[in-house]
Amino acid sequence: AVQMTQSPSSLSASVGDRVTISCRASQGIRNDLAWFQQKSGKAPKLLIYAASSLPIGVPSRFSGSGSGTDFTLTISSLQPEDFATYFCLQDNIFPLTFGGGTKLEIK
Amino acid sequence: VQLVQSGAEVKKPGESLKISCKASGYRFTTHWIGWVRQMPGKGLEWMGIIYPSDGDTRYSPSFQGQVTISVDKSITTAYLQWSGLRASDTAMYYCFRRGVIEATSGTVAVDLWGQGTLVTVSS
Numbered sequence: 095a096v097q098m099t100q101s102p103s104s105l106s107a108s109v110g111d112r113v114t115i116s117c118r119a120s121q122g123i124r125n126d127l128a129w130f131q132q133k134s135g136k137a138p139k140l141l142i143y144a145a146s147s148l149p150i151g152v153p154s155r156f157s158g159s160g161s162g163t164d165f166t167l168t169i170s171s172l173q174p175e176d177f178a179t180y181f182c183l184q185d186n187i188f189p190l191t192f193g194g195g196t197k198l199e200i201k
Numbered sequence: 202v203q204l205v206q207s208g209a210e211v212k213k214p215g216e217s218l219k220i221s222c223k224a225s226g227y228r229f230t231t232h233w234i235g236w237v238r239q240m241p242g243k244g245l246e247w248m249g250i251i252y253p254s255d256g257d258t259r260y261s262p263s264f265q266g267q268v269t270i271s272v273d274k275s276i277t278t279a280y281l282q283w284s285g286l287r288a289s290d291t292a293m294y295y296c297f298r299r300g301v302i303e304a305t306s307g308t309v310a311v312d313l314w315g316q317g318t319l320v321t322v323s324s
Contacts, residue, residue, distance in 0.1 A: 095262065128310055130245075137295055137317055138245065143302055143310035181245050183311060185299070188250070189261040190235075190311075195244040 096120055096184050100193030106201040107172055115167045115196045117182035122162045126186035129158055129167045132195075133178045141180075142167060172198075202226035204234075204296050204315035211321045212286050219282040220318045222296030229277040230254040232300030236270060236281045239317075240292045250299065251279065286322045293317045 097120035107113050117127065125145035130138035140149050142158035145165055155170045169176055177200050182193040207221040224234065235250030249260035253272045260270070271280045279296055298313040 130311075132245075137314035139314075140310065140312050143312070144308050147303075147308070149302070149310075149312065183245075183247075185309065185311065188259040190247045190250070191261075192237075192245045192247060 095189050096123060096187060096191050098182055098184055098191050098193040100182055100196055102196060103194060104197045104199065106199050108201045109172050109174055111172045111201075113169050113172060113198065115180055115182075115198075117160075117165045117167075117193045119163045119165075119184055123184045123186035125161045126184060127158070127160065127165045128183045128185055129156075130181045130183065131176075131178050132181065138181065143185075174200075202313060204298060204313055206294075206296055206315040206318045209319040209321070211323070213324055214287055214322055216286050216322075217282070217284050218286055218320065219280050220294060220320065222279040222281075222315050224277045224279070224298070227298075227300075230274060232298050234272065234279045235297055235299060236268075236279075237295045237297060238264075238292045239295065245295075248281070248294075253279070286320075288322050288324075290320060291322045293319050 099118045101116050127145045129142040131141050132138045141156050146158045157168045159166050180196045205223045230253045233250045233252050236248040238246045248264040249270045251258045251270045269282045295317050296315040297311050299311045302310040302312050
C-alpha cells in the first residue's frame with residue numbers, strides 16, 4: 095500500500111498567519127491527492143481534490159499544490175474557523191491511504 | 202445529496218453488528234461507497250470500498266477478513282458488518298462517497314461523508 099507521510103503532526107499559529115502542511119507519498123500518485131478538514135466530533139470535509147482543485151464553496155484562502163510524491167496544503171491567512179485537524183488522502187490506487195493528520199491549534 | 206448513517210451502538214465482545222449508510226439524492230450505483238475508522242483521539246483509517254453497480258469490493262489489508270462491506274441497491278444503502286466484535290473495534294465509523302466530481306475531465310474524489318456511527322464494544 096502507498097504510505098502517506100504528513101507533516102507536521104501539530105502546528106500552532108495565529109489568526110492571519112500563512113501555514114503550510116505537507117504530505118509525501120511512498121510512490122508516485124500523479125495528482126491523485128485530496129485534503130480534508132475535520133473539526134472535533136464532525137465528519138471530514140473535502141477542501142482540495144486532484145491536488146489543487148477547490149470544490150465549490152471552499153474559501154480561496156485554501157490552496158493545494160504538488161504532483162508525484164510531494165504535496166502541500168496552504169492556508170494563506172488563517173481564520174478562527176480554520177483551527178481543526180487536516181488530513182491528506184491518496185486517491186490513486188486501492189487501498190486508499192490517509193496521512194496521519196495535522197492538528198492546527200491557536201497560538 | 203446525503204449519506205445518513207445508523208445510530209450509535211453499544212455491544213459486548215464477540216457479538217455481531219451491522220451498521221448502515223443510507224444514500225439519497227444521487228445515482229447510487231455509479232459512485233463507490235466506502236468506510237473509514239477513527240479510533241478515539243486518532244487519525245482516519247481507510248477500511249474498504251464497494252461499487253454498488255457490480256459489487257466490486259476492495260479492502261485495506263488491515264481490515265481484510267475482519268469486516269464485510271455490502272450494499273442493498275434496492276434501498277440505496279451500504280453496510281459494514283462484524284461477526285465477532287472486539288474491544289479494539291471501539292471507534293467512530295464514517296461512510297463516504299467516491300465518484301466523478303468533474304464530469305468533463307472524469308476526475309474522481311471522495312466528496313461526501315456520512316455523519317458517523319459510534320461503536321462501543323465493552324464487557
